[in-house]
Amino acid sequence: MKLFDQLLTENFGDLVLFALGLTFMLPKTSNTEDQTKYCTTACLATLYKLLTSSITCKAQINSESNNRLTEEQKECHLASKQCKDQLTIDSVVMKPAEVVMRNIFTAFKASDSIPHTWLQETLYIYIVHP
Numbered sequence: 458m459k460l461f462d463q464l465l466t467e468n469f470g471d472l473v474l475f476a477l478g479l480t481f482m483l484p485k486t487s488n489t490e491d492q493t494k495y496c497t498t499a500c501l502a503t504l505y506k507l508l509t510s511s512i513t514c515k516a517q518i519n520s521e522s523n524n525r526l527t528e529e530q531k532e533c534h535l536a537s538k539q540c541k542d543q544l545t546i547d548s549v550v551m552k553p554a555e556v557v558m559r560n561i562f563t564a565f566k567a568s569d570s571i572p573h574t575w576l577q578e579t580l581y582i583y584i585v586h587p
Contacts, residue, residue: 478502516585525583 478501485494519525 478505512580516580516583519585520583523584 478499481498481500482495483498485496488494
């Protein structure tokens with residue numbers, strides 16, 4: 458844990474090494490010439506998973522002990538298998554689309570596309586120290 462603390466406080470740029478991983482392109486069908494028919498799977502390093510898990514744990518403990526987030530802002534709680542609220546919303550939205558046979562476009566959560574600099578700033582604002 459001391460190594461992680463040191464990396465987060467002094468050499469944040471060195472964390473890029475932890476985020477390196479292998480990406481596999483698995484064909485969905487036997488048509489391997491169509492590049493849209495592939496599924497990508499990324500395998501990240503175990504150290505990266507440990508690091509992000511420890512940051513998540515500290516951030517959650519900090520936000521819960523200081524009441525920094527409302528219940529609606531918390532999304533998935535630590536150690537939960539799925540977000541029941543999100544699954545309920547998805548099923549409510551998708552059911553009418555299936556009945557009327559309409560296409561519906563889904564998007565990623567906003568937190569999936571946040572730049573790392575914003576995440577650092579957010580941790581600083583909420584006083585979450587590594």
